[in-house]
Amino acid sequence: MITYILRGLFILLATSVTALYVLPFQAEQEVSVLNVMMLIGGTLILCVGVIALDAAYPEKDLSAVSGVFLGIIAGLLATYAASFLVDLIPVLIEFKEPEAIERLLRGVKVLLGVVFCYVGISLVLQTKDDFRFIIPYVEFAKELRGSRPTLLDTSVIVDGRIVDIIETHALQGPLVVPRFVLNELQTIADASEKMKRARGRRGLDMLQSLQESHAIEVQIEDRDAEGAGVDQKLISLAQHLRARVMTNDYNLNKIAQLRGVEVINLNDLAKALRPVALPGEELVVKLVKPGENPSQGVGYLDDGTMVVVENGREHIGERVDLVVTSTLQTSAGRMIFGKFASTEDEEEAEEAVTEPVAVAEEGHRVRTTRRNPRRG
Structure with missing residues (x-):
């Protein structure tokens, strides 16, 4: 609105100056009325041309x-x-x-x-x-107010995990998808190769899911940036907007860091959120209360993670060695399930003992079947 008012004042001021400058000459009959009108009309045309040129490059x-x-x-x-x-x-x-x-x-x-x-x-x-x-x-320097925007790379959109991250409200600030990234997604979706075409269509579906989400604002940036490829343009645009870049591309991650651009790598984020204990690892925990099942005992790690131990009810109040069998991640937190390390050793020993017996029985059965034809 202010721009339109400014342009109107510009036209009014320019024509007024022209009229005030020319009218005294017309009063002295040195300039005809037609010439005065032509000068004022030329001023209007010049003003409109200047405004059109200004509007063409917003x-x-x-x-x-x-x-x-x-x-x-x-x-x-x-x-x-x-x-x-x-x-x-x-x-x-x-x-x-x-x-x-x-x-x-x-x-x-x-x-x-x-x-x-x-x-x-x-x-x-x-x-x-x-x-x-x-x-x-x-x-x-552009003064940033609020959270910084985050530029999305093609690899992150195709990956799809960004949709789940957005739904957790973990990211603040708008997500920006440059036009050249959108064009690259469209090019991949139109590729002749089936696998490549599927990845491109998945990326377009993920982008549509992001736009439909109410958890964050998604913007399409139409301006272009300097650079030969998409990666170089993405880094240049991030420097211009003072934004972060979210990517899964290892090379883009390194180049952006060298040029001073902050990067969010989804692979590093997934690595940071990996489980504390993996199946097969050994833990030492103190059992403090019985579990839901009659034979279970429950303990806690230092970070508050609940550990459920099979056959641990009789060892409540003791520190026990256990082997992790599985982990469960929920919205309420993480749970670890395990069993006594000695129990696992005993089961492995029993399996090692029973296996030769089974082999011996099988060998005996084979020998028996070989002798029967001779007896017959």
């Missing part, structure tokens, strides 16, 4: 605008300094037609101004990332 880079401004100032200063040298030419050299030479030198000054302004603008724009001026070329 997203402007402040560093580029500052670079153009500084380049123009540097070019004008260089032109002003060079004009003194140009003015010395008629003084040092006598020409037969001084008026013609003077007109020629004025054209040379204008040409030098154009050349110096172009060189100044080009120099500043090409080197603006290598140095910074305090005044007048000031680098403005």
